[in-house]
Amino acid sequence: MTTHVFIDGGAGTTGIEIRERLAGRGELSLITLSDADRKDAAARKAALNDADVVILCLPDDAAREAVSLIANDRTKVIDASTAHRVAQGWTYGFAELEPDMRQRLSSARFVSNPGCYPTGFLALVRPLIRAGLIPADWPFTVNAVSGYSGGGKAMIAAFEDDSAPERADTAYRAYALGLAHKHVPEMQLHSGAKYLPLFTPAVARVYRGMLVEVPLQLCAMPNAPSLDALRDALAAAYDGSQQVHVADKPACDTQGVIDIEHVGATDRLDIFVFGNAQTGQARLVTALDNLGKGAAGAAVQNLNILAGLEETAGLRL
Incomplete structure (x- = not known):
């Protein structure tokens, strides 16, 4: 089964690092937008809703807006901004932090990537x-x-x-x-x-x-x-x-x-x-x-857990 992933803010430093870690992985399919479509609200909303997992590499306010544009109950979100790290309803994406954290992440829909x-x-x-x-x-x-x-x-x-x-x-x-x-x-x-x-x-x-x-x-x-x-x-x-x-x-x-x-x-x-x-x-x-365990590496690790894949796939160990 292929997991469709959209990186919103993929042109930034963290987004580029995430794409590098996902390159060549046949179990994943990246949804990409042209430079023009990235600035088109309808195209961006469609990408957010077409994805199985969205990774947000955006400023805080833009990340909150992106979440509000997801109009289904299926798309999972990993937010690499600060916006949701202490928010109710979000699971903290540090898999090693608690004994049951991997289990909690595997069933989560909204995940905040740690700082x-x-x-x-x-x-x-x-x-x-x-x-x-x-x-x-x-x-x-x-x-x-x-x-x-x-x-x-x-x-x-x-x-x-x-x-x-x-x-x-x-x-x-x-x-x-x-x-x-x-x-x-x-x-x-x-x-x-x-x-x-x-x-x-x-x-x-x-x-x-x-x-x-x-x-x-x-x-x-x-x-x-x-x-x-x-x-x-x-x-x-x-x-x-x-x-x-x-x-x-x-x-x-x-x-x-x-x-x-x-x-x-x-x-x-x-x-x-x-x-x-x-x-x-x-x-x-x-x-x-x-940029690794402190950002992109953690996001890819969380993506792997949410998608039911090998946790360290694509990571640089």
């Missing part, structure tokens, strides 16, 4: 809160840096085009200094944390890649969990996963540095538990590709 930064944060924190190793009311801090492709066409131009009006002549830029980044509600809701995490994102002069870090003062926690306990819980949570890998103690002990390009242009997510047992401090780190 890249939340993917890194949730991969670290959610299993540890669920296991009771770290308290849900801990005041979490999230330090993260992304490649500039995460900012879309405008940011790519700022870093690559010398004539861009907002030329980014810098190696590293901290932003969201007002502590109101749109990813924070998503981080709180899906982690089960009591308080909004303090999120400190940055962008570096590298096209793709991402590091997300959660530093923890384990010595100040009520049960003072050990580094080994954290690592074991994370390893158990992702046991058998083909995409999420937890580094063992020897690997963490010998990992003197970690680069933003650690996983390369793949759909993997690697987890590290660094720390100092004597001081009771830990640095939990995820390395992922902001």
Whole structure:
């Protein structure tokens, strides 16, 4: 059985990456529109309703509008925007996040693709809160840096085009200094944390890649969990996963540095538990590709689950 897929916003960075992962897959058929038809409301509405699965790679308001144009009860939707990540009636598309998440996704109609930064944060924190190793009311801090492709066409131009009006002549830029980044509600809701995490994102002069870090003062926690306990819980949570890998103690002990390009242009997510047992401090780190597991790779993984296909088909592992 062929699954008909329409990528609305397929000319953007994420849409292009998704198309690359779907290329050559005989079990899928892509519905495409010409440049003229993409701007024609009737043609776009027809494509949305003809598809078995629609993947939205649009700004938030445009994504909401696209959903409103679907006039049947059959088409499934994967939204890669921020619009529905904390919305009622939408299933959060992070297959590894909860023990029953794949089952929930397989029967879902509306799926919100996770944000890249939340993917890194949730991969670290959610299993540890669920296991009771770290308290849900801990005041979490999230330090993260992304490649500039995460900012879309405008940011790519700022870093690559010398004539861009907002030329980014810098190696590293901290932003969201007002502590109101749109990813924070998503981080709180899906982690089960009591308080909004303090999120400190940055962008570096590298096209793709991402590091997300959660530093923890384990010595100040009520049960003072050990580094080994954290690592074991994370390893158990992702046991058998083909995409999420937890580094063992020897690997963490010998990992003197970690680069933003650690996983390369793949759909993997690697987890590290660094720390100092004597001081009771830990640095939990995820390395992922902001365009891979942080965007296009996650969308393709969700498409595979919704269509009843091999979960990792088309992914770069």
